[in-house]
Amino acid sequence: MLTDDDLIISPDKTEILIKIQAQKSEIKAVEISQLIGRSELAQLFRLDDNIIKAADLINLATQELALDPDSKTATTQTQSMVIAKKINAEIEIEFSEDEMKAYAVITAPYAGTAVDASDLMVILSQHNLTQSLHEEGLEEFLKAANSAEPGTKSSYHVLSGILPIDGDDSRFEVLVDTMEHRTLKPQKSRNGKVNMHELGDILTVKVGSELILRHLPTPGVPGMTVLGEPVAPKAGHLHEFFVGDGTAISSDDPNMLIADRVGIPRAIAEGLVIDDVLVIDNVDVGFGNVRFEGSVMISGDVCDGMKVVSNGDITVGGSVSSATLEAKGNISVANGIVGKIDKSNPDKFTCKISAGGTVNAKFIQYCDINSGHDIVASTHILHSTIKSGGNVKVANSTNSKGTLFGGSVVAAQKISAIELGGNSGSKTSLTIEGPLPALRQESVEINQKLQNEHALLKRLLAAHEKVGHLDKGQKKQQLLHQLKRNVDTKIEIVVAIQAKKIANDKEISAFLSQATISSLRTLQHGVQFEIDGKKITTQRSYKQTVTRISKGKLLISPINKEQTTTPA
Numbered sequence: 314m315l316t317d318d319d320l321i322i323s324p325d326k327t328e329i330l331i332k333i334q335a336q337k338s339e340i341k342a343v344e345i346s347q348l349i350g351r352s353e354l355a356q357l358f359r360l361d362d363n364i365i366k367a368a369d370l371i372n373l374a375t376q377e378l379a380l381d382p383d384s385k386t387a388t389t390q391t392q393s394m395v396i397a398k399k400i401n402a403e404i405e406i407e408f409s410e411d412e413m414k415a416y417a418v419i420t421a422p423y424a425g426t427a428v429d430a431s432d433l434m435v436i437l438s439q440h441n442l443t444q445s446l447h448e449e450g451l452e453e454f455l456k457a458a459n460s461a462e463p464g465t466k467s468s469y470h471v472l473s474g475i476l477p478i479d480g481d482d483s484r485f486e487v488l489v490d491t492m493e494h495r496t497l498k499p500q501k502s503r504n505g506k507v508n509m510h511e512l513g514d515i516l517t518v519k520v521g522s523e524l525i526l527r528h529l530p531t532p533g534v535p536g537m538t539v540l541g542e543p544v545a546p547k548a549g550h551l552h553e554f555f556v557g558d559g560t561a562i563s564s565d566d567p568n569m570l571i572a573d574r575v576g577i578p579r580a581i582a583e584g585l586v587i588d589d590v591l592v593i594d595n596v597d598v599g600f601g602n603v604r605f606e607g608s609v610m611i612s613g614d615v616c617d618g619m620k621v622v623s624n625g626d627i628t629v630g631g632s633v634s635s636a637t638l639e640a641k642g643n644i645s646v647a648n649g650i651v652g653k654i655d656k657s658n659p660d661k662f663t664c665k666i667s668a669g670g671t672v673n674a675k676f677i678q679y680c681d682i683n684s685g686h687d688i689v690a691s692t693h694i695l696h697s698t699i700k701s702g703g704n705v706k707v708a709n710s711t712n713s714k715g716t717l718f719g720g721s722v723v724a725a726q727k728i729s730a731i732e733l734g735g736n737s738g739s740k741t742s743l744t745i746e747g748p749l750p751a752l753r754q755e756s757v758e759i760n761q762k763l764q765n766e767h768a769l770l771k772r773l774l775a776a777h778e779k780v781g782h783l784d785k786g787q788k789k790q791q792l793l794h795q796l797k798r799n800v801d802t803k804i805e806i807v808v809a810i811q812a813k814k815i816a817n818d819k820e821i822s823a824f825l826s827q828a829t830i831s832s833l834r835t836l837q838h839g840v841q842f843e844i845d846g847k848k849i850t851t852q853r854s855y856k857q858t859v860t861r862i863s864k865g866k867l868l869i870s871p872i873n874k875e876q877t878t879t880p881a
Contacts, residue, residue, distance in 0.1 A: 315340055315348050321393055322354065329354055329397040333370045335378040342368040349397050356463060357397040358423035367394045401425035402459055404432055406440050406471075412538035413474040415442060419458035419467050427459035433471070434776030438795040442539055443802055444472045446772075448765050477536030480549030486526045487585065489518060489578050518572045524560060524585050525570040527552075559587025579607055579625050580641075596621055596636070608642065617663075626670070633674075635663040643670035644684075652679040662697070671703070694730075696720045696739065707731065712833060717741070728830045734837030734851070744843040745828040752821050759817055763810045770803045830860040831872060842867060 314337065321330040329349055342365045349359055370392075402422035408415055417436075419428050430451070437443075447470055458467035518524070530549025537543055554562055554570050563569040570584065578585050588607040595613035596603055603609060608625030617635040621627055626642035633650045644666060652664025664680040666672055671686045680697045682688060687703035694707050696719035705722055707730035708715035715731035719739040722728055725747040734741045777796040783789045828844050836855040841848065847867040849860070857872040 314338070315344050317348070317352070320348060320352060322352070326354060327399040328395050329357055330393040331367050331371075331396050333367060333374060333392040333394060335374040336371060337375075339372040339375055340368055344368075345396060354397065354399075354424065356424040358400045358463070359397045360395060363394055364396050367396055370394070399423060399425045400463075402428040404428045404436055406436055406442070407468070408539065412540050412542065413476075413544075414470055415440075415472040415539040416468045417454075417471045419455075419469075421459060421461040421463050421465045421467070423463040428455065430455065430772045431776040431779045434772055434796070434799075435780060435792060437472070438776070438792055438799060441541070441795065442472055443799050444475070444539060445766070445806075446471055446769055447473070448768060472539045474538040474544065475536045477544045477546035478534040479547040480531040480533030482550045483530045483552045484528050485552075485554075485584060486528060487580070488523050488526055489585075518578055518587060520573060522572045523563075523569055524572055524578060525554070527554065527568040527570075529568070555583035557581065557584055557586035560585060577608065577625075581624070590625075595631075609640075627668075633664065633666075637665045639667045641669040643686075644668040644672045646674040648674070649676040649678065650674045650680050650682075651676075652681075654679060688724075691715070693718070694720075694722070697722075699723065701725060704728070708833065715833075717743075718837075726824070726828055729833070730831070731833045732835045732837070733830070733832040734835075734840040736837060741837075741840045742843070743830050743840065745830065745845075747824060747828065749821070749824065749828075749845050752817060752824070756814070756817050756821070759810060759814045763807065763814060766803065766807050766810060770800065770807060773800045773803055825862045828861060832858050833872070836869070842869075 319332050319334075321332065322328075323330070329352060331345060331348075345364045345368055346359060349355060349357070400423040402425060403420040405418050406415055407418050415437075417433055433455075451469065451471070454467070454469040458469070461467055530551050532548045533546030535543045535546055556562060556570070559572060559574045560570050561573040563571045572578070572587050574587055577588060577590060579588055590608045590610055591603070591605045592610045592612070593600065593603065594611075595616065596611055596619045597614075597616040598619075602620040602622075604622045605624070607623070608627070609621060609623045610628045610630075611621070612630045614631035615621055615629055615633045615636040615638065620637040620639075622639045624641050627638050627640040627644045629638075629644075629646045629648075632648040633646050635652050638644055650664060650666060652662040655661040655663050662679045662681050666680060666682040666684075668683075669685045672682055672684045672688045674690050676692045677690050677694045677697055677699075679695070682697060683700045685702040687706065688694075688699060688701045689706045691709045692707075692714050693716040694705075695716070698720055699705060699722040701722075701724045703725055704727040705717075705724045706715075706727075707717045712731060716735070717728070717730035717733050718735040719741055721742040721744070723744045723746055726745060728743050728745065733743070773796060777793065777800060780789060780792045780796060783792075825845060830842055830844075832855070834857060836851060836858045838851050838853050841850045842860045844860070844862050844867055847862065849867045849869065851869070855869065858869050859872045860867065860869045862868075863870070
């Protein structure tokens with residue numbers, strides 16, 4: 314029967330050997346395996362072929378001793394055979410069928426050395442794989458793979474190829490100003506009415522005028538597998554012109570859309586059309602609501618409960634009273650826009666204005682207004698909900714009048730009025746928002762990417778140092794050279810991300826330097842300001858002030874004299 318004395322443990326405990334010597338009776342190979350299992354090195358890899366061979370040799374010695382008990386051969390010529398040994402963890406790289414993914418496959422060790430991140434970097438360099446690692450979950454994978462049942466294979470998706478960038482489809486460039494871009498200048502007659510026949514220049518086109526240029530599609534940018542093989546992109550598609558009313562494709566250039574009649578260009582989703590302008594005296598119950606594809610000019614008033622919808626501009630020579638105006642272009646009102654608190658919803662008003670462009674009026678009271686660009690009132694904005702994709706300005710041409718009081722105003726960059734707030738105690742809330750939320754989110758993403766790339770660079774440097782301790786040879790020099798190239802590439806990536814971070818910081822700083830709320834004469838108490846998430850409420854009255862972010866704080870400061878003549 315075999316005993317522990319029949320085993321030999323190597324001094325460095327990397328192998329188990331068995332003595333080839335006679336026993337009292339023949340043994341089986343399984344007894345040797347069981348003996349290994351009871352040893353202190355039970356986790357070593359068992360050499361099954363050697364175990365069987367050792368059992369045969371021991372049985373042969375046992376048989377010889379039985380035939381010649383006086384023989385001393387078994388004791389004087391005792392041999393040994395390795396039956397178990399330590400095996401380090403192994404790592405190899407496998408690829409998906411399309412070679413767009415690379416996987417690290419780790420075989421768990423038999424009481425040997427584990428695989429670490431630097432080993433992974435070395436084998437990636439041997440395969441000349443330089444793409445960024447999939448960092449998330451890598452440490453957990455290495456730990457689990459190394460501690461798995463000895464000999465177990467574990468796989469992890471470490472690299473991805475670069476997908477091709479498909480080509481851009483053909484795009485269309487508009488070459489003319491549309492109704493959305495024109496500025497109307499109504500002229501008053503002697504009786505105070507606005508003469509809608511004298512509205513200043515209206516942008517028109519002649520027959521043959523160039524309207525839209527078609528830029529041809531691009532072929533795209535090839536991708537690359539993890540092994541560096543190119544992957545063809547999908548070429549861009551050539552889109553045909555939409556030939557709308559009053560337009561035609563040029564006979565001289567198939568990529569140019571021209572006007573085939575005199576008229577006013579108007580933007581639509583598919584391109585441009587050339588149309589006329591609808592002119593109305595008054596919009597009241599006698600005329601009905603207005604829905605027009607082109608622009609609308611109203612010489613009189615828009616009365617209570619009425620609605621005017623236009624895909625171009627809306628111009629009103631009189632007033633708007635508790636009505637709804639919706640325009641994809643600009644809305645201009647010669648007199649006032651006035652509503653009331655909605656009885657069915659006290660948080661809303663009976664007058665609603667929505668414009669894709671600018672909104673201009675003499676005064677605004679109790680209104681919900683939303684515009685894509687600037688909102689301008691010459692005398693006052695009172696108790697209204699204002700949201701502007703541009704600036705909000707309340708001032709006449711001489712900067713002598715202009716009160717912004719009550720309600721809430723959200724602008725993209727600047728809010729300016731001669732007087733901000735009032736004495737009646739109504740809340741006035743003023744906010745500058747613009748692109749800041751998007752810029753702040755971009756900053757978070759850049760910082761995260763920079764952190765990830767720094768971690769990968771650190772691992773590459775660790776791998777370079779590890780290879781540096783290997784014995785000299787051509788393979789070592791090749792690995793060192795490849796790792797250095799990978800380190801240099803990663804440094805370039807980090808520098809590029811740092812440059813993007815600097816650009817993002819500058820863009821935020823540049824925006825904040827221009828984000829201001831100005832009172833050109835008086836700032837009353839009780840006005841609430843908000844810029845970039847920072848808030849402040851006035852506790853007293855001030856003279857000329859400008860409120861902006863300074864050194865990370867929202868501050869109210871005296872306005873410079875030269876600024877008083879150039880409100881936003």
